[in-house]
Structures are given as C-alpha cells and as structure tokens.
Amino acid sequence: MAQVLRTPLLSPTVIRRASTGTLEVKEPLNFWGGGRVKSQNTKNAEPVYEPATGRVLCELVPCGPEEVDQAVKSAHSAYLKWSKMAGMERARVMLEAARIIRECREEIAKVEVINNGKSITEARAGVDGASQCIVYYAGLAATLSGQHIQLSGNAFAYTRREPLGVCLGIGAWNFPFNIAVMKSAPALACGNAMVYKPSPMAPLTAVMLAEIYAQAGVPEGLFNVVQGGAETGSLLCHHPLVAKISFTGSVPTGKKVMEMSAKGVKPVTLELGGKSPLIIFKDSDLNNAVKGALMGNFLTQGEVCCNGTRVFVQREIMPQFLEEIIKRTKAISIGDPLLEGTRMGALISRPHLERVLGFISQAKKQGARVLCGGEPYVPNDPKLKGGYFMSPCVLDNCIDEMTCVKEEIFGPVMSVLPFDTEEEVIERANNTTFGLAAGVFTRDVTRAHRLVENLQAGTCFINNYNKTSVALPFGGYKMSGLGRENGQVTIEYYSQLKTVVVEKGDVESLF
Numbered sequence: 001m002a003q004v005l006r007t008p009l010l011s012p013t014v015i016r017r018a019s020t021g022t023l024e025v026k027e028p029l030n031f032w033g034g035g036r037v038k039s040q041n042t043k044n045a046e047p048v049y050e051p052a053t054g055r056v057l058c059e060l061v062p063c064g065p066e067e068v069d070q071a072v073k074s075a076h077s078a079y080l081k082w083s084k085m086a087g088m089e090r091a092r093v094m095l096e097a098a099r100i101i102r103e104c105r106e107e108i109a110k111v112e113v114i115n116n117g118k119s120i121t122e123a124r125a126g127v128d129g130a131s132q133c134i135v136y137y138a139g140l141a142a143t144l145s146g147q148h149i150q151l152s153g154n155a156f157a158y159t160r161r162e163p164l165g166v167c168l169g170i171g172a173w174n175f176p177f178n179i180a181v182m183k184s185a186p187a188l189a190c191g192n193a194m195v196y197k198p199s200p201m202a203p204l205t206a207v208m209l210a211e212i213y214a215q216a217g218v219p220e221g222l223f224n225v226v227q228g229g230a231e232t233g234s235l236l237c238h239h240p241l242v243a244k245i246s247f248t249g250s251v252p253t254g255k256k257v258m259e260m261s262a263k264g265v266k267p268v269t270l271e272l273g274g275k276s277p278l279i280i281f282k283d284s285d286l287n288n289a290v291k292g293a294l295m296g297n298f299l300t301q302g303e304v305c306c307n308g309t310r311v312f313v314q315r316e317i318m319p320q321f322l323e324e325i326i327k328r329t330k331a332i333s334i335g336d337p338l339l340e341g342t343r344m345g346a347l348i349s350r351p352h353l354e355r356v357l358g359f360i361s362q363a364k365k366q367g368a369r370v371l372c373g374g375e376p377y378v379p380n381d382p383k384l385k386g387g388y389f390m391s392p393c394v395l396d397n398c399i400d401e402m403t404c405v406k407e408e409i410f411g412p413v414m415s416v417l418p419f420d421t422e423e424e425v426i427e428r429a430n431n432t433t434f435g436l437a438a439g440v441f442t443r444d445v446t447r448a449h450r451l452v453e454n455l456q457a458g459t460c461f462i463n464n465y466n467k468t469s470v471a472l473p474f475g476g477y478k479m480s481g482l483g484r485e486n487g488q489v490t491i492e493y494y495s496q497l498k499t500v501v502v503e504k505g506d507v508e509s510l511f
C-alpha cells in the first residue's frame with residue numbers, strides 16, 4: 001500500500017516567496033485516502049515545465065493499474081459515507097471548502113500562473129469563480145428531492161434523486177483549477193465521490209484542491225487526484241467502480257473516452273473544442289465589438305475552448321474595425337505573468353507554441369495576411385528567455401476554406417472574415433463541425449435574437465463575449481460535446497432517478 005502523507009503540498013510561505021523562475025515542487029502529486037501519495041514507478045517520470053521560463057517545475061510520474069485501483073477504491077469507500085449524509089451536511093463542508101479557497105486565493109492563483117503561464121489577473125478571477133462554483137452547488141445540495149406521484153387504487157409512487165457513485169473527471173491544461181472545481185462541485189453536491197486526473201502539463205493546483213476539500217472535512221478519499229496521461233486516463237475510464245466520466249479536452253480524445261464509456265455503459269459528459277463565430281454587424285457599437293473580439297480571442301493566450309476565433313465583420317465597417325483591433329492588439333503587454341501589468345503570459349508548452357506558429361505560416365501560404373503579431377516573443381527579462389511567448393496575431397484576407405479558419409488553433413490567433421448579408425453569415429458561421437459558442441454584435445434587437453435562434457452553438461452571446469457565471473449551463477452542440485457543466489442542469493448529469501412504487505392495498509393478480 002502506498003504511503004499517505006498529510007502535510008500540505010506546498011506551504012503558503014513557500015508559495016508567497018516564490019516568483020517566476022524559482023518554484024520547485026518535490027512533494028508527491030497524487031492524492032487519495034485523505035493524503036498525498038508517493039508514486040511507485042519513478043522511472044517513468046516526465047518533466048513538467050514552467051511556461052514563462054521553460055525550466056522544469058517538477059517531475060510527474062504517471063500512475064499505473066495498482067495506483068488507479070487504490071484511488072478508485074478509496075473514492076468508493078468515501079462515497080458510501082458521503083452519500084448517506086443529508087444535503088445540508090454536505091453543503092456545510094462544501095461551503096467551508098469555498099471559504100478556504102477564498103482564504104488561499106493568492107497562493108492558488110500564483111501556482112496556477114507558474115504552472116499554466118496565464119496572467120495573475122486572470123488566475124485570480126479564476127479562483128474567485130471556483131469558490132463561487134462550490135458555493136453555488138453547496139446551495140443546490142440541500143434542494144435535491146424527488147416527486148410524489150399518486151397512482152390508481154391504493155398505491156402511490158415517489159422518485160429519489162440518487163448519486164451515481166465514483167465519478168471520474170479528466171481535465172485539460174488551460175484552466176487546471178477551475179476544471180477540477182467545475183467537475184467536483186456538482187459531483188460532490190449530489191453525494192458522489194470523485195477521482196480527478198489533471199492534464200500532465202498542469203498537475204499542481206488540482207492537488208491543492210484535494211488538500212482544501214480534506215481540510216474542509218470531507219470523508220477521506222472523497223476527492224482524489226491521480227496523475228498521468230493517456231494510459232492512466234484509459235485505466236481510469238475502464239475501472240469497473242467508475243460510474244460516470246466527465247471529460248474536458250480535444251475532440252479526438254473525447255471520442256476515445258466516449259468509446260471507453262460505451263463499453264461500460266457509463267454516462268459521459270464531454271466538453272470539447274470549438275471554432276466559434278463572432279459576428280459583428282455594421283450597426284453595432286464598434287468600441288464594444290472590438291472589446292468583445294479581444295475578450296473572445298486573447299484571454300489565457302487564446303487557449304480557451306469557447307473563443308470566437310472566426311470574426312465575421314460586415315464589409316462596410318471592416319476598415320474601422322481593423323484599425324482599432326490592430327491598435328489594441330499591439331498594445332497588449334506580454335511578459336512575466338506574475339507581474340500586475342501583464343495581460344498576456346506564455347503558452348503552455350514549446351510544442352504547442354510551435355504548433356500555433358505553424359498555423360500562422362500555413363495561413364500565410366494559403367493567402368492570409370498577418371496584420372500584427374504572430375511571432376515568437378522574447379521578453380527583455382533574462383529569466384524569461386526560455387519561455388513560450390508569442391505576440392497576439394490578427395489575420396485578414398481569410399476565406400472560409402483556410403486551415404486557420406477551419407481548425408481550432410488554441411492560441412492567440414484571430415481570423416477576420418468579411419461578410420455582406422445576415423443569411424450569408426448564418427450559413428458560414430454554422431459551416432463547421434464544432435458548436436461550442438457564438439457571438440453577435442448589433443444594435444438591432446430583433447436581428448440579434450433571430451440570429452442566435454439560428455446559430456448552432458451551446459452558448460450564444462449578444463453584445464458581449466466570454467462573459468461567464470457558474471449559474472449558466474455550458475456545453476457544446478455538434479462535435480463540441482455532450483451534456484452540460486455549470487448551472488442547475490448539471491445536477492442531472494451527476495445523479496440518477498429512482499422510482500419507488502408503493503402499494504397500500506392488496507396486490508391485484510391476473511394469476
């Protein structure tokens with residue numbers, strides 16, 4: 001049996017003293033049975049990099065079958081206790097977790113920045129959103145209830161909303177702390193336990209979340225972290241005690257996860273990629289439309305699934321739009337993500353940076369024009385020389401058939417496309433296999449609603465973009481996913497309904 005450790009992953013003092021280029025994490029990154037667990041097979045260790053400097057932050061050892069089994073079993077025994085508690089009791093523990101998150105806001109945000117590369121301003125907003133998410137689902141925990149149904153004769157029935165058991169969460173690297181919270185909060189509120197596997201590129205803050213839940217008083221093993229990549233993920237998906245899978249990541253991996261869940265007839269939630277349209281009409285408030293396009297393309301270095309990266313601009317206002325968007329894109333301050341003034345940090349990895357730059361060179365070959373950015377960026381600060389920075393890019397002269405317009409780039413690259421009529425732009429906006437989000441800027445309220453009614457996307461924004469709240473259901477149409485996260489509806493994805501039929505009289509038998 002692996003050794004369980006109970007001291008915190010990183011002491012708050014260590015984190016407070018850390019700056020870009022100084023943090024080293026030696027503590028084990030797995031968490032089950034109520035504490036951190038050392039990995040067994042250290043010969044498979046892989047480096048985890050700090051995106052802003054390119055240095056090694058820690059070593060990650062993927063978990064094998066025995067460790068996966070231990071983690072899932074620890075979750076299952078916690079589930080047996082947690083699921084018997086009243087919703088109000090679960091809510092009390094969850095509210096305590098939310099309070100600890102608020103108390104540790106700065107530490108969590110800092111580790112998120114160091115591990116992911118996003119700016120501290122964005123990371124703090126993320127931590128605030130995470131605490132709100134737990135408060136929201138704690139609020140719903142006590143409201144879970146069934147129905148009473150009168151039947152003919154002397155019988156009645158009732159329904160019970162019951163948990164599923166051990167839920168598996170698999171996350172992407174772009175919002176490491178938030179994805180872990182978005183999956184665990186509704187799961188725990190419904191009485192489930194969770195085993196969470198973060199992306200191997202961003203393993204740190206999920207372990208902090210495990211420590212927070214433990215401190216808040218959840219039963220040992222209720223929220224567990226198992227580190228690893230594809231192989232570990234697949235072992236987890238196949239484990240017979242895993243009752244549900246919630247996955248965030250790319251479409252190709254999502255398909256594999258769906259296949260694995262089909263084998264065990266396990267319910268699955270898939271939050272996948274996107275290539276969302278943002279449509280700007282000539283009657284829109286141009287200043288707000290430009291701000292919407294910036295918010296819809298450049299948050300977290302453009303590594304956001306619902307970004308509106310196909311920006312359709314009505315031809316008459318194209319010159320003004322481009323002038324303004326280029327001016328503001330060039331003004332984005334890139335650099336040390338822990339500095340308050342920084343608005344864009346580093347991309348997640350060297351290969352990902354090269355992939356994004358590759359999309360830009362291909363776009364140029366296919367006839368697109370780079371209006372600004374799109375180059376590797378080397379900050380003046382010597383410690384950032386090995387970081388994965390690039391300048392945010394605006395492309396025009398784009399046509400719908402280009403690769404940069406069709407495929408998810410997942411970097412700070414906006415493709416601008418002219419359009420003439422409403423009918424035309426609806427057809428072009430929907431001409432994609434994705435359907436995560438869409439946006440429209442116009443002062444014509446009737447047109448705005450007509451448009452969103454016809455757009456094939458799970459979330460539509462009118463006169464804004466990427467405004468989020470835990471109260472809003474989030475998920476994709478078409479190949480962008482299955483099921484929803486956030487909002488009240490997610491309770492249905494983490495619970496099942498039992499119908500109980502009660503006879504008060506005699507059984508009427510035909511035999």
Ligand SMILES: NC(=O)C1=CN([C@@H]2O[C@H](COP(=O)(O)OP(=O)(O)OC[C@H]3O[C@@H](n4cnc5c(N)ncnc54)[C@H](O)[C@@H]3O)[C@@H](O)[C@H]2O)C=CC1
Pocket residue numbers: 170171172173174175197198199200228229230231232233234237248249250251252253254256257270271272273274304305408410436480481
């Ligand atoms: N719709 C949404 O809510 C979001 C979607 N995404 C999408 O995620 C993608 C980027 O994230 P990545 O981490 O690069 O995606 P990815 O698909 O490469 O990996 C996602 C997760 O799946 C795991 N994994 C890989 N192969 C697996 C397998 N065979 N079985 C089980 N697990 C496996 C990875 O280790 C990681 O934890 C983008 O396409 C982006 O659009 C990202 C954030 C939010």
